[in-house]
Amino acid sequence: MNVVKTALLLAALTALFGVVGYWIGGSGGMLIALGLAAATNLYAWWNSDRLALKAHRAREVDARTAPELVGLVEELARRAGLPMPRVYLIDNPQPNAFATGRNPANAAVAATTGLLRVLSREEVAAVMAHELAHVKNRDTLIMTVSATLAGALATLAQFGFIFGGRERQNPLALLAMMILAPLGAMIVQMAISRAREYDADRIGAEICGNPLWLASALEKIAGGVSRTVNQDAENHPATAPLFIVNPLKGGAIDGLFSTHPATANRVAALVAMARESGMGAPAASAAPAPGPWGGRRSRGPWG
Template sequence: MIGNWLKTSVLMAGIIALFGVVGAMIGGRSGMLLALVFGGGMNLFSYWFSDKMVLRMYNAREVDASNSPYLYNMVAELAQRAGLPMPRVYLIDEHQPNAFATGRNPQNAAVAATSGILQLLSERELRGVMAHELAHVKHRDILTSTVSATLAGAISALANFAMFFGGRDEHGRPANPLAGLAVAILAPLAASLIQMAISRAREYEADRGGAEICGDPGALADALQKIDYYARGIEMPTAEAHPETGQMMIMNPLSGGGMAGLFSTHPPTEERIRRLRAMRVARA
């Protein structure tokens, strides 16, 4: 738990620093101070409301035992096995098979699955996926991933502002337009690298934890194999429009074209599957 709070603190500090750099580019010292204040406010806002923003972004609708008993009851059973409070459960009307967890702590968590993943996977495989998402909740990864998605999007918007409206140096003179272009390109890249440094090991740990929760490492391995194959050919428009949210998913939802590929923070699927298969052999 302490480790994840440290990761989140490092993430927030790193992106606050990026806000300061871009603010200085836009308006010198005054711009830097304003950007730092804005960044601090975004951190507080992200802590309390980023999960709601992401769920609304994906048009996720909350379900319960009456309107989606299959998914809801599965999550309830797995949450009990994991010793977690019952999270809110959401369904996203997207053809791409995918899922994610969000929220600031286990008491305020939510898990979301696409309609595509419910159609593609068997019950055994879907249990593996939802157990993976609950492992993120149990490890308290969800705050880090949700805050990073919100702040990375904000730093990208601020960098675009710098490019289109130019900047000022500390004496109020117009800044070099090439420098503004560089900031617009490098700032989102830097935000992505901060996300990437935190995200890759987290996925391996959630795979391991999910396998322990559902008691079947092979189920998650089979699910990842299916999702990886089918997700490649099905776009998720919201993720393409907001690539900074892609790192929240169990599988990279991005097509990988252009700048969107920079936000791919997932480890290789083949290695994830290999580790899960090794867990199954060790249990035998």
């Protein structure tokens, strides 16, 4: 059902291309726009991961340049039954992370330097496990393609506003198109992203072995996002749904225009999952001790 829903949402994004093309150039414009949508889909299939990584100036690391992080991801990938993804670091003070790639064999996970400074080893493991859950569910392709489509649609709408078209005699219609088309794309993109975060939280908690680690990590990341501007994310807002927590300022509200469910709701679901597993402690009292990025490690699968 989730696959069908996602296919319908991506079809809706493609249809928006046709609508905007019709507004700009009638039936001929619609055909051109649909052709552009098809080309964008094809391009995004092969290049969306590189575009997302480049937008955030991520640099690839290995066992020599980032042994702790790479070793952690390698162990998590083994636990998840996945090929080892490429690992990237983003030099950004905001704690956050995302995954990208068209399939598990071509996946990449990226963490900010802020994430490694703020979180313990167990919390970093939980975050990376969440990203690997997206890889395992093949969410990464859907989310990066939708980000590329949304960005291209916004550009197309702006092009129509600047150069006009069949509605050039009605500037209000063009202005409405420039606002409503990207807004519609954003809503569709959010529907794709929000539906997948709870699943990735659940599977990520299973991979790392403790839902409370991820609950604690989400609270710390959300707090860091509220205090730190991620300028690259602000410059490329279509990539926001890729991140574990919405990196855009003011984006943590669990409403129509949020790319993610509310952090409090996600934490509550993880705490409930922990209780069902017999752990029972609330996230706040079970926060892991600082790890290799901050001192002593706590006991557990990663201790």
